[in-house]
Amino acid sequence: AQRVTQPEKLLSVFKGAPVELKCNYSYSGSPELFWYVQYSRQRLQLLLRHISRESIKGFTADLNKGETSFHLKKPFAQEEDSAMYYCALGGNNNTDKLIFGTGTRLQVFP
């Protein structure tokens, strides 16, 4: 069965510290992985997708098929990174549905 696991409900760091938000997935096919973010009082929005191999707002995520992981990383956290982050999995044929994880709240203290 498809599953997305985000083991941390809350991650607290100080400004300038490195950040790693963990995401593990379970999927037998070829996965498509995404990170979505929700800032306070804003709507949920796409942060990045693994297929694009992009860096957005200093965040990167590498798909590791051996470890079935797609961890989100940033070398130096900023206060404005404080938000709720969701990892999402797709990849079923003939469907555009995503499975979301339970989310990790990132708090960056000054």
Added chain:
Amino acid sequence: DVKVTQSSRYLVKRTGEKVFLECVQDMDHENMFWYRQDPGLGLRLIYFSYDVKMKEKGDIPEGYSVSREKKERFSLILESASTNQTSMYLCASSYRGGLYYEQYFGPGTRLTVT
């Protein structure tokens, strides 16, 4: 700029009432989704529609139904609201035909059932 709008930001209903949540998108997207967002449970898909009058059950469809009579509008219906349906409801839309296309979300409707 993609716009996904939801009819209400906050809604308070009584147990047993029939509740309609409306979602409208203006980007001609084929796909539309309804999710519940609950702390500790993340986003869970209630229903998905990939075309007018077409729908698929998501992970938690019990107690809900949907209607898609026009491409731009996707309605979520709670036939008889119960307290365990108190939640944040998010609507989203996307183009069909590939997960490369991101889902665009509405602002959410916070529903309280008393």
